[in-house]
Amino acid sequence: MACCPRLLTLARxxxxxxxxxxxxxxxxASSLVLQREVHCAVKVSQPAAEHTQQxxxxxxxxxxxxxxxxxxxxxxxxxxxxxxxxPAFGAFHAVVAAAADAATTAxxxxxxxxxLQLIQxxxxxxxxxxxQYRQMQLSAHQLAGAAVQPGxxxxxxHASCKLQQTPSPLLQLLTHAAVQALPQLAPSQVADVLxxxxxxxxxxxxxxxxxxxxxxxxxxxxxxxxxxxxAFDAAGTVALAAALARxxxxxxxxxxxxxxxSSSSFTVLAMLMMDHMQQMSSxxxxxVLAACAAAxxxxxxxxxxxxxxxxxxxxxxxxxxxxxxxxxxAAGEGQQQATAxxxxxxxxxxQQQPSSTTAADEASSQASADQCASLQQQQxxDxxxxxxxxxxxxACSALxxxxxxxxxxxxxxxxxxxxxxxxxxVVEVVAACAQLNHYNLALFxxxxxxxxxxxxxxxxQQQQxxxxxQxxxxxxxxTGSSSSSSLASxxxxxxxxxxxxxxxxxxxxxxxxxWLGQLQMQQLSHxxxxxxxxxxxxLTDAAVQLPELRSIGLPNQLLxxxxxxWSKDVSGQRLTAFHKxxxxxxxxxxxxxxxxxxxxxxxxxxxxxxxxxxxxxxERVAIQLETPDMFAANAPHxxxxxxxxxxxxxxxxxxxxxxxxxxxxxxxxxxxxxxRYMWHMREASAVRAPLAPDVVRVGAQQQDSSSKAPKSxxxxxxxxxxx
Numbered sequence: 001m002a003c004c005p006r007l008l009t010l011a012r013x014x015x016x017x018x019x020x021x022x023x024x025x026x027x028x029a030s031s032l033v034l035q036r037e038v039h040c041a042v043k044v045s046q047p048a049a050e051h052t053q054q055x056x057x058x059x060x061x062x063x064x065x066x067x068x069x070x071x072x073x074x075x076x077x078x079x080x081x082x083x084x085x086x087p088a089f090g091a092f093h094a095v096v097a098a099a100a101d102a103a104t105t106a107x108x109x110x111x112x113x114x115x116l117q118l119i120q121x122x123x124x125x126x127x128x129x130x131x132q133y134r135q136m137q138l139s140a141h142q143l144a145g146a147a148v149q150p151g152x153x154x155x156x157x158h159a160s161c162k163l164q165q166t167p168s169p170l171l172q173l174l175t176h177a178a179v180q181a182l183p184q185l186a187p188s189q190v191a192d193v194l195x196x197x198x199x200x201x202x203x204x205x206x207x208x209x210x211x212x213x214x215x216x217x218x219x220x221x222x223x224x225x226x227x228x229x230x231a232f233d234a235a236g237t238v239a240l241a242a243a244l245a246r247x248x249x250x251x252x253x254x255x256x257x258x259x260x261x262s263s264s265s266f267t268v269l270a271m272l273m274m275d276h277m278q279q280m281s282s283x284x285x286x287x288v289l290a291a292c293a294a295a296x297x298x299x300x301x302x303x304x305x306x307x308x309x310x311x312x313x314x315x316x317x318x319x320x321x322x323x324x325x326x327x328x329x330a331a332g333e334g335q336q337q338a339t340a341x342x343x344x345x346x347x348x349x350x351q352q353q354p355s356s357t358t359a360a361d362e363a364s365s366q367a368s369a370d371q372c373a374s375l376q377q378q379q380x381x382d383x384x385x386x387x388x389x390x391x392x393x394x395a396c397s398a399l400x401x402x403x404x405x406x407x408x409x410x411x412x413x414x415x416x417x418x419x420x421x422x423x424x425x426v427v428e429v430v431a432a433c434a435q436l437n438h439y440n441l442a443l444f445x446x447x448x449x450x451x452x453x454x455x456x457x458x459x460x461q462q463q464q465x466x467x468x469x470q471x472x473x474x475x476x477x478x479t480g481s482s483s484s485s486s487l488a489s490x491x492x493x494x495x496x497x498x499x500x501x502x503x504x505x506x507x508x509x510x511x512x513x514x515w516l517g518q519l520q521m522q523q524l525s526h527x528x529x530x531x532x533x534x535x536x537x538x539l540t541d542a543a544v545q546l547p548e549l550r551s552i553g554l555p556n557q558l559l560x561x562x563x564x565x566w567s568k569d570v571s572g573q574r575l576t577a578f579h580k581x582x583x584x585x586x587x588x589x590x591x592x593x594x595x596x597x598x599x600x601x602x603x604x605x606x607x608x609x610x611x612x613x614x615x616x617x618x619e620r621v622a623i624q625l626e627t628p629d630m631f632a633a634n635a636p637h638x639x640x641x642x643x644x645x646x647x648x649x650x651x652x653x654x655x656x657x658x659x660x661x662x663x664x665x666x667x668x669x670x671x672x673x674x675x676r677y678m679w680h681m682r683e684a685s686a687v688r689a690p691l692a693p694d695v696v697r698v699g700a701q702q703q704d705s706s707s708k709a710p711k712s713x714x715x716x717x718x719x720x721x722x723x
Contacts, residue, residue, distance in 0.1 A: 108147065111143055119156070136170055140170040144172070145176065153178060160174065166203045168208060171200050171208075175217060176213060178197060194246070225269060229268075237276050238287050238291075241266075241291035242291045244266060266299075267299075270299045278309065282388045282392075283385070283388045285309060285310060285388075286388040286395070288306070289306055289392055290395045292395065307405075310392060311406055317384060317413070321416075322384065323385070323420050386420060389410055392410075393432035394432060397435045400436075400629070401633055402436045402437075403634075407433055411429070411442075414426060428493075430447045431493050431494075435641050447494055448503075448505040459515060484518075488524060496531040509539065509549070513552055516555050526569075529558075530565055532562045533563060536559060539552065539553075576625075578665065581665070582674075585677070622655040624646075624660065626662065631643065
């Protein structure tokens with residue numbers, strides 16, 4: 001390719017010499033395509049040709065006025081042939097780039113295959129496992145940023161899910177590949193990819209707080225859902241909702257209907273839920289709402305539609321729940337055995353008395369059996385089972401969505417299907433009703449009766465085990481078992497629910513006190529001990545009105561452990577900004593106050609000295625500082641069960657309750673407005689609150705529940721006691 005300077009000088013003036021040189025250059029360049037130095041030739045020749053073209057153009061423009069016509073023609077011909085040469089070099093560059101891409105793709109495929117082989121290796125040796133972990137780290141580092149095909153991504157994800165420890169570089173590689181490959185995935189593969197990523201994130205070593213590139217993955221997923229909205233069916237929507245509910249894709253913020261970066265996918269998914277809500281079965285409906293509850297994503301339109309469909313399904317069932325799957329299988333086996341026995345007897349009769357209609361009878365019986373099986377399968381798919389109903393109510397309780405119609409229908413269905421339900425399922429229904437402040441007397445009575453029977457059976461079983469072990473070993477065995485631990489959790493939840501709605505069954509609590517005496521305190525968690533402290537507190541208050549409860553008391557050992565747990569929980573509480581702002585406003589208004597004063601039991605309150613003359617006497621008023629999580633999320637934002645229980649506890653001690661909500665407080669911008677508001681709160685804007693006839697709502701005409709609640713280390717009630 002090299003040319004002497006004199007020959008190039010002649011080419012500038014002589015057209016024939018220039019043409020010969022360019023033809024020779026084209027021939028030499030075409031012969032270099034299959035040679036190893038083609039890449040270097042392109043790098044060297046293309047800039048040289050471009051420089052030659054630029055210099056020739058500048059020289060031609062500079063001397064155009066002083067050259068002869070034949071020289072001008074030679075220069076023009078030379079420029080044209082230079083333009084012919086540049087596309088040739090561009091084509092060579094494209095060929096070389098394609099070859100390089102092919103080589104890179106082949107190397108990437110080989111590296112991915114090697115990484116997949118490393119992941120799939122099974123080893124029990126500790127040293128070999130450590131070496132395998134290091135090799136996976138190095139391979140993932142080498143593949144960082146590489147283009148991974150969707151099929152390769154699925155293979156890597158499925159293999160990585162089986163790892164006990166997922167290297168952090170491998171998780172970063174998989175997440176980056178998922179973001180790049182998401183537009184090419186089928187709708188049925190999206191949920192699989194998200195589930196696998198979440199599984200790998202849970203086993204990642206070292207632990208990382210959130211999934212790498214989570215924001216990019218959420219944005220890509222939102223775009224994918226918008227583009228492929230019509231490609232999802234009811235089952236795909238349920239699977240995707242369950243995948244999005246994993247902790248890797250959702251934040252731990254409070255429940256809100258506003259779409260954020262982490263909840264934007266759920267916002268788009270809400271449209272899919274609304275489209276397929278009518279086609280969903282009861283199980284799918286429960287799973288969708290459970291996914292929303294796990295993700296702490298509240299969408300009132302979705303919840304309203306789901307509640308409407310659930311009520312419709314319960315009415316179609318006649319408020320009777322379907323059997324459990326194992327019971328249905330047992331019933332099916334019994335039916336098959338009965339059918340087999342009947343057919344055997346029929347065959348014996350046919351052998352004794354032959355008939356010409358045997359084939360027709362067999363065909364009709366087979367058709368009726370198929371019809372019954374299909375009908376039973378359709379009912380199992382469409383109707384609510386105890387498990388799906390329990391899951392639905394748990395989701396509504398977690399999302400604070402109050403629907404009196406749904407709760408009443410669920411209570412009726414539970415009462416009519418007690419024979420098909422376990423004690424834990426009944427207690428979960430009762431707990432959801434208590435959390436949403438819905439009281440059904442018959443439901444609570446039946447739940448207490450079933451729990452009382454279970455405790456009696458457990459006591460009998462423990463006594464038999466103790467007698468048998470004492471006879472065999474001669475020593476007294478320790479009380480308590482795994483069955484007692486599970487029953488303790490169920491009974492604790494039921495007793496706490498009864499305390500919330502002020503339902504105190506004498507027989508149940510007497511049996512409860514006797515059964516708790518045989519229980520070891522080590523079997524109770526910290527939260528369960530707090531619940532028992534609250535139960536004893538409410539039981540003491542109820543004994544004032546019900547003298548038959550005065551003789552009932554929890555074991556002293558349990559009360560001491562519960563009080564110790566409560567003391568630790570109270571010592572870790574902190575004041576919120578809302579609390580301090582109200583305190584400052586009361587101080588500015590001339591009201592003396594004390595903060596964090598404990599009365600009796602679990603009532604830890606903020607006390608404010610305030611004199612309100614009414615009929616010539618002083619009145620004690622408790623101002624409750626309430627956040628949105630203490631009320632239902634949907635209108636009319638009724639008080640939840642624990643909130644109403646605290647109100648009753650204050651009222652029973654002679655306090656009148658005023659309700660001051662955070663949304664009303666946020667509308668007061670200046671300290672002067674807040675001080676004036678607190679001074680005139682009793683006279684200016686006090687109205688009755690719903691579902692609490694003795695509770696007064698302050699500033700209800702300015703109600704706006706869209707404000708975000710203040711953050712706090714504890715999520716319990718803050719209030720000011722006014723004396």
